[in-house]
Amino acid sequence: METEFFxxxxxxxxxxxxxxxxxxxxxxxxxxxxxxxxxxxxxxxDDGDGEWHQIRTGLPEDATECSPTAEWEDGxxxxxxxxxxxxxxxxxxxxxxxxxxxxAATTLCTADVGYVQKNxxxxxxxxxxxxxxDRSTIRExxxxxxxxxxxxxxxxxxxQELLISxxxxxxxxxxxxxxxxxxxxxxxxxxxxxxxxxxxxxxTFYARQTGSDFEDRTIFEARNVARIALDxxxxxxxxxxxxxxxxxxxxxxxE
Amino acid sequence: MNGRVWIxxxxxxxxxxxxxxxxxxxxxxxxRVIGSKKLNGSKDDKEEKCWDLKPxxxxxxxxxxxxxxxxxxxEDGECxxxxxxSGEIDECGRLVGLEDEFCSSFSYDGYMExxxxxxxxxxxxxxxxxxxxxxxxxxxx
Numbered sequence: 529m530e531t532e533f534f535x536x537x538x539x540x541x542x543x544x545x546x547x548x549x550x551x552x553x554x555x556x557x558x559x560x561x562x563x564x565x566x567x568x569x570x571x572x573x574d575d576g577d578g579e580w581h582q583i584r585t586g587l588p589e590d591a592t593e594c595s596p597t598a599e600w601e602d603g604x605x606x607x608x609x610x611x612x613x614x615x616x617x618x619x620x621x622x623x624x625x626x627x628x629x630x631x632a633a634t635t636l637c638t639a640d641v642g643y644v645q646k647n648x649x650x651x652x653x654x655x656x657x658x659x660x661x662d663r664s665t666i667r668e669x670x671x672x673x674x675x676x677x678x679x680x681x682x683x684x685x686x687x688q689e690l691l692i693s694x695x696x697x698x699x700x701x702x703x704x705x706x707x708x709x710x711x712x713x714x715x716x717x718x719x720x721x722x723x724x725x726x727x728x729x730x731x732t733f734y735a736r737q738t739g740s741d742f743e744d745r746t747i748f749e750a751r752n753v754a755r756i757a758l759d760x761x762x763x764x765x766x767x768x769x770x771x772x773x774x775x776x777x778x779x780x781x782x783e
Numbered sequence: 784m785n786g787r788v789w790i791x792x793x794x795x796x797x798x799x800x801x802x803x804x805x806x807x808x809x810x811x812x813x814x815r816v817i818g819s820k821k822l823n824g825s826k827d828d829k830e831e832k833c834w835d836l837k838p839x840x841x842x843x844x845x846x847x848x849x850x851x852x853x854x855x856x857x858e859d860g861e862c863x864x865x866x867x868x869s870g871e872i873d874e875c876g877r878l879v880g881l882e883d884e885f886c887s888s889f890s891y892d893g894y895m896e897x898x899x900x901x902x903x904x905x906x907x908x909x910x911x912x913x914x915x916x917x918x919x920x921x922x923x924x
Contacts, residue, residue, distance in 0.1 A: 592892075612857055613857055613892060613894070618856045618857035618894045619856070619857055619858075620857055620858070640858065653858060654858060654889065655858075675888065676888075676889055676890070678890065678891070695888075695890060699888070701890070741825070741826075742825030742826075742890050743825070743891075
């Protein structure tokens with residue numbers, strides 16, 4: 529039976545699909561859904577009751593949770609996400625949680641965007657430098673035409689490809705594919721900016737605005753995807769030794 | 784106070800060789816949030832997108848000779864904050880240089896605060912309101 533992708537309807541955002549190694553690399557879907565007026569992390573139990581379930585993170589009810597990524601490793605789902613905005617503490621942070629059914633996430637660092645994948649930790653403030661931290665190096669990246677970063681994720685089929693959504697200095701919402709040291713591309717889907725996109729086995733999912741509000745979003749699968757090369761001169765990269773102490777782990781399994 | 788003379792319990796300050804009369808003693812400065820508002824730059828409604836700061840431009844808004852700054856408190860965990868404006872507070876408690884209005888271009892909710900910071904002469908640093916679980920000292924100007 530073919531997997532149904534993101535059948536969660538309106539009020540869905542931030543798609544991510546991971547390879548489920550315990551199920552022969554079948555897709556495991558994650559996204560954010562609007563629950564109680566806030567975006568909350570969810571996963572799709574297509575091998576269970578066929579429903580979407582909230583991932584309990586331990587963050588306050590009034591916190592926003594966004595940008596889930598996940599990988600099956602060491603016999604568990606290792607999830608990372610961005611959370612914050614609660615009245616008790618407005619700061620947004622990069623969190624990591626071990627297990628879909630765990631009920632508490634741990635803080636890695638303050639960040640508005642980012643993720644953890646194997647030994648790689650990627651994080652940035654909304655207007656700041658993007659830090660790509662591997663075990664031995666930190667790549668500090670700035671995009672000359674970007675005002676805000678709204679999501680940084682990755683392609684699970686090729687983790688060297690970062691998926692970046694944000695807003696340019698001229699006020700345009702963008703979605704881009706960035707490979708450090710190699711290329712920068714714009715990403716559109718069916719004529720729309722492929723906002724906060726996810727790739728999986730050649731398929732592309734994104735959150736299209738479906739209402740009057742910027743955050744009235746529904747996840748769609750793209751029928752036609754366009755990746756157009758941008759001037760790599762927009763990117764400034766500096767590579768330094770990693771002395772930060774922030775690390776995602778010990779593994780090294782890129783590509 | 785750093786070469787200045789404050790008459791305890793009084794309202795006279797020697798500054799630059801001149802006597803200045805104050806409503807509040809600068810030594811009473813405590814880091815505080817003067818005002819706050821949630822903004823969202825994606826909204827069409829100006830009330831949700833912009834903050835009218837004119838009410839904060841009046842005298843006696845701040846502690847004389849302290850500093851003010853406008854920051855978004857969700858943005859920076861180290862409490863330096865992104866500064867959308869900052870300046871001195873004059874001897875009348877006016878926030879010098881504060882704009883009439885701030886409008887957000889950030890497409891999501893931003894939690895803006897207008898803060899008062901105080902100089903800590905012992906530590907040689909400006910002190911700003913910060914979340915409790917963090918060191919409440921920042922080097923923000």
